[in-house]
Amino acid sequence: MTTPSHPWxxxxxxxxxxxxxxxxxxxxxxxxxxxxxxxxxxxxYAIRHLINGFLxxxxxxxxxxxxxxxxxxxxxxxxxxxxxxxxxxxxxxxxIAQHDPMFLCHQVLQNCIxxxxxxxxxxxxGIYITSDHQRKVAxxxxxLTALSELFRTLGxxxxxxx
Numbered sequence: 737m738t739t740p741s742h743p744w745x746x747x748x749x750x751x752x753x754x755x756x757x758x759x760x761x762x763x764x765x766x767x768x769x770x771x772x773x774x775x776x777x778x779x780x781y782a783i784r785h786l787i788n789g790f791l792x793x794x795x796x797x798x799x800x801x802x803x804x805x806x807x808x809x810x811x812x813x814x815x816x817x818x819x820x821x822x823x824x825x826x827x828x829x830x831x832i833a834q835h836d837p838m839f840l841c842h843q844v845l846q847n848c849i850x851x852x853x854x855x856x857x858x859x860x861x862g863i864y865i866t867s868d869h870q871r872k873v874a875x876x877x878x879x880l881t882a883l884s885e886l887f888r889t890l891g892x893x894x895x896x897x898x
Contacts, residue, residue, distance in 0.1 A: 741791040744782045748891030751779035755884040764852055764860055773850055776863060779887050780844040783837050792890060801840055801886055804830040804877035806864075821851070821864060825875040833876070837890065843867045843876055853877050 846867040862879040
């Protein structure tokens, strides 16, 4: 059974638009946080579905996606149960990392952390994510602008393979 790419393409376009709406929000409520998480998860599921269904050109499956990697602290001074990200990850030592879209999808869909990334002025920048597998390596920061652009790019490039 061949899965058409069109519904997934539309999903990515809708999710890109939703991310742009969310990023325009001045104050993120609890409901806004849930909407952000749902939008990111569904968008990444759509990407994974398109890749696994061979509904994207190979070049787009390897599309370099930029994120910021914040290294895990080697010796944390945090107490057990301390949920602050800054206690576990060095948020001042971020470095630019490039990964393919499937890496991003794994981080989101197998996440143990998926939280809003806020500026010091409490403006929404993006999301912090890490999968259970990568949590001992790094926390990744992804801007909403880059994520929205990825959703639009891959949604526009999905093709039906005969």
